[in-house]
Amino acid sequence: MFTKSLGAAALITLLSLLLASPPPALAQKALIEPTPQQALAMLKAGNARFLAGEPLREHQDAARIQLADISNQAEYAYATILSCSDSRVPLEHIFDAGIMDLFVVRVAGNVAQTDEVGTIEYGLAHVKTPLLVVLGHTRCGAVAAVAAAAQGNRLTLERNIPPLVEPIFPAVQAAMKAHPQVKGAQIVPYAIEQNVWQAISDLFLMSPATREMVTAKKVMVVGAIYDLAHGKVRWLPQDQVAKLLQAAEKNPKRAMKPTVTIN
Numbered sequence: 001m002f003t004k005s006l007g008a009a010a011l012i013t014l015l016s017l018l019l020a021s022p023p024p025a026l027a028q029k030a031l032i033e034p035t036p037q038q039a040l041a042m043l044k045a046g047n048a049r050f051l052a053g054e055p056l057r058e059h060q061d062a063a064r065i066q067l068a069d070i071s072n073q074a075e076y077a078y079a080t081i082l083s084c085s086d087s088r089v090p091l092e093h094i095f096d097a098g099i100m101d102l103f104v105v106r107v108a109g110n111v112a113q114t115d116e117v118g119t120i121e122y123g124l125a126h127v128k129t130p131l132l133v134v135l136g137h138t139r140c141g142a143v144a145a146v147a148a149a150a151q152g153n154r155l156t157l158e159r160n161i162p163p164l165v166e167p168i169f170p171a172v173q174a175a176m177k178a179h180p181q182v183k184g185a186q187i188v189p190y191a192i193e194q195n196v197w198q199a200i201s202d203l204f205l206m207s208p209a210t211r212e213m214v215t216a217k218k219v220m221v222v223g224a225i226y227d228l229a230h231g232k233v234r235w236l237p238q239d240q241v242a243k244l245l246q247a248a249e250k251n252p253k254r255a256m257k258p259t260v261t262i263n
């Protein structure tokens, strides 16, 4: 009797172990087309693990590398992220993600112009990620430089940098208009948030395909700011994205043709 119950207990333990640890091939199977909300929850959970100092560091091993070689990334990647190039914002670390998880666009000041918008369109329409995050960050040098220039400070920059940061000017001007009492470098945090909205607005104006996917609820666009001091991602209010989409739909300057044929 004793032996028999011990055997049963061992069997239960073995079964629970098997259930808790699926074989690597199954563990790495893609979540079948996560919803935008599920993809956002995955990023939030990853940032929470990073903040807690308890990253899982999944999808970074030899099995994942092999899997990437034989896979279509569209079956695995769950988010497109537009972020700044800043070395203090390493995306796979701060979201505790790995190979084939994130489709990433990085550019100084997280601006959205032709190259970035084209890459985002690829991430949404072809890599089929259901979520786009536009991620600004605290103490962004690109936004700080534009804020200084917009307040009358002369800056001499390498010749390709001024056109790169040009799209940040309207964001800084909007922040200055909204907060006329805020002077000097104190405007930078407001401009950083406004610059996230600027990138989303530019994206909606330039990309009819993105507007269609968001309107059809195939894709969700979310703004966020990464806090360098604490490692925490602050998620910005979602209703502002809906307002920017509505404004873009009414703007006569919006691009209209979602696809173009090349040969």
Ligand SMILES: [Zn+2]
Binding pocket: 084, 085, 086, 108, 109, 110, 137, 139, 140, 141, 142, 143
């Ligand atoms: Zn930056």
